[in-house]
Amino acid sequence: MSLTETAQQIRRRDLRIPLGAILLVIALTAPFIGSRYVTHSLIIALIFMLPAHGLNLLVGYTGLLSLAQAAFFGIGAYTAGLLAVTYGTPFYVNVVAAGLAAGAIALPLGIPALRLRSTSFVMCTLGFVIIGQAIAKNWISVTRGDMGLSSIPKPHFALGPLSFTVSGTMGFYYLALAIGALATLAVWAIVRSPAGRNMIAIRENETLAESVGIPTWRYKLIVFMISAVFAGVGGSIYAHYLTVVSPLTFQMYYSTTMLIIVLGGGAGTISGVVFGSLLFVGLTEALRITPELRMIAYGLCLLALVFWFRQGFAPLINRFWNAIGGAK
Amino acid sequence: MTGLPILEIKNLRKSYGAVKAVNDVSIHINRGEIAGMIGPNGSGKSTFFDCSTGLAKPDTGTVKLDGQDITGWSLNRIAREGRMLRSFQKTVVFKSLDVEENLIIAGQMFTFPSLWSTFGLGRMSRQRVSGLRERARELIKMAGLWDVRHQPAGNLSGGQQKLIQFASMLMPDPKLILLDEPMAGINPKIIERVVETILYANKSLGVSFLVIEHNIDVVTSICQRVIVLDQGQKLVEGLPQDIIQDQRVREAYLGG
Amino acid sequence: MFSTILEQIVNGIVTGSVYAIVAVGMTMIFGVLRAINFAHGEYYMLGTFGAWFSIDYLGLSYEASIVVGVLSTIVIAYVVGKLVMQRMVGAPAESGVLATLGIALVLQNTVILVFGGGYKFFADGYIEPVSILGFSLAQQRILILVVCLLVFVGLELMVTYSRMGKSMRAVSQNVDCCEVVGIDVPQVVLRTFILGAALAALSGVLTAPVNVSVYGGMGELITFKTLPIIIMGGLGNVRGTFFAAMILGVAESLVATYVGLQFRDTVGFATLILMLMWRPHGLFSTQARF
Ligand SMILES: Nc1ncnc2c1ncn2[C@@H]1O[C@H](COP(=O)(O)OP(=O)(O)O)[C@@H](O)[C@H]1O
């Protein structure tokens, strides 16, 4: 579906630019428009957008349903937290290290897991989350068990004599926005590359993809690792934002949240993931909905997505774009 | 070199549980030849294809392509490195993608030198893709799919999907194409088109073929040699006109 | 030393029985639907809550609370079955995963919303210890063992002799043929699902006096325990599930004693992952369904 977008985009270009500009201005001035709490909600949405982007590459483009995203999110959070607390490494080092660690761990986990089909694969990825939590809880000498890691420093940048710390909500918002934008761009680049086309081919029909020479197994492994990198980076930012990490970072609930973002926004579309994070995480956070009500809403959303709105909000977003673009 | 068969399969066996789907079959395909394979339903033709192309692992036997032993290679490697391509009995296309994208995908792995290079978005990568797009358009024209080239392949008729599948296999420069019942269930107009394309690919592009086909008229008109399978074993092989006269072949079809 | 091991094994068998009663429903549902019910543990939780509610709020006896717990779960399962499970017939495996994850979220959090997230105390049941063969074992645990055996014997009989059992077997062997033969597949799915949910509820009500604490998240934990069991047992295989449940129960009990209590809850998934890598189709054959 994303590939057929190209033609439509040309037709609607006229109105896309002004609307895009308005959205950009809103994104850039949001902390000044909304309250501090709204800004906080947006930060959370931006952080969850990262693992969701990764999951979208897996579920939406390659057709692999995975629940492991929370495990890599947790690995990223712990990597960043441990580095920061133990060695006092700067923020950007931690983010990169968290991404690399998650990606590296995804390799030995992915090799056996990807040999499994549909339900068994889902189950195996769920196992990673559960075992991840057990390790975080019980490897006390490193993770400090249930206490978790605390007083992880706020991001600090030093460039020669210049140095500053991102401590306020507003500052963090811009940091998260920049990273979110970079991640979105990265996903866009992956999806638009010939490899993205091969990923879609694997989703559509794995055997046919094999028969035209696509090494499906290696692609799936690489995408699994890339999705873990996204989750790891997200986790590291989460750790630096909350300044604490606990074994509860490894939660099925997080995997479910990421799934809802992707499926609800529209699997296999980039705009869907951006929209989905704002709606399912940002809005529910901003409205201060209790966790129970939120999970009930997520549950009902999942049912609705499976049985009635298979494509999530993607068709609605498309129709909206077309309508304002004057096409049709 | 030219004396060597392009494909040589020896003593291929494959069982599914107690069913000996393919039981000790040896065949060869000569360079530039169009060979046919016939046999009653369930005689093991598709299984033979699966084992030759890496979709299934044969229990025993060797597959040699162009002198190279490719036994045990995966389907994608045989396609990519061996340039031996195959179609499936049950027609498959990338349903939600349009015809042009279907063909581009079919050519990508033959144009990009490595898996990593497919992640590139630079000038080189764009040039490669636009080259593929041009070739795809040529083949689309030849297959008579020009008017529907931007439609999702899943929306097209069964015959049109077969043409897509066929055109996809011509995207790289294949050495050998194995077709599993390419004419089944499509109307005579498209049958003609498929026959034309096979002959064109054979004459002008030098592609060798092995075609499973039930339509005996097609087999006799395009194949230089016919191999008959029955109950997992090779019954006979020979010239098409001899085969249709053969008593054993008639019995196999009637008694099978 | 020897007697502690033996005691742990007996405890493990009791735990295994609890798992077995839950898991058998899940595996039968897989049989007819080809989908894993990620919400299955929630019916265990619902049954327990039903019983706890009828004891604490309605002042009923434990015996009556068993009935209330199971019956209320059956009502809920009927609604879920009609609205959701029947729609899953013929749907891809991924839809089943997502839909049942959705149900799990809704059921679990509705209960937490209504009754609060804290731990509740289940203060009834047959907790008197009796001693057999030199062991001291609570009556309740003996009851669990007996019920488990009865359930499995009953299921074997049902599957072999009753009409419903035969149609369940038919659906799990070949859905397409059933429609030709005139078996009402959605009806079989609904009944299997309700039976499975009722068994899970029964298991919950029977375990409550032993576990004592009752809370909203208890179902999820049970789901995570039974998932490895049904895979190890060979999806859809009733006998395999029984043995896998016993193995897990005993393994957990031994790990808790000799390795550390905190590792108990990971035994299942750790074994599952190892096993998926070693034998992707389960320890027991998937062919020998029911
Ligand atoms: N994947 C499989 N599993 C089990 N049996 C199979 C499988 N594929 C083919 N068979 C069996 O192998 C035999 C040959 O089938 P096939 O190769 O499809 O024959 P043909 O293509 O000549 O009609 C049949 O008896 C079929 O039932």
Ligand SMILES: [Mg+2]
């Ligand atoms: Mg066939």
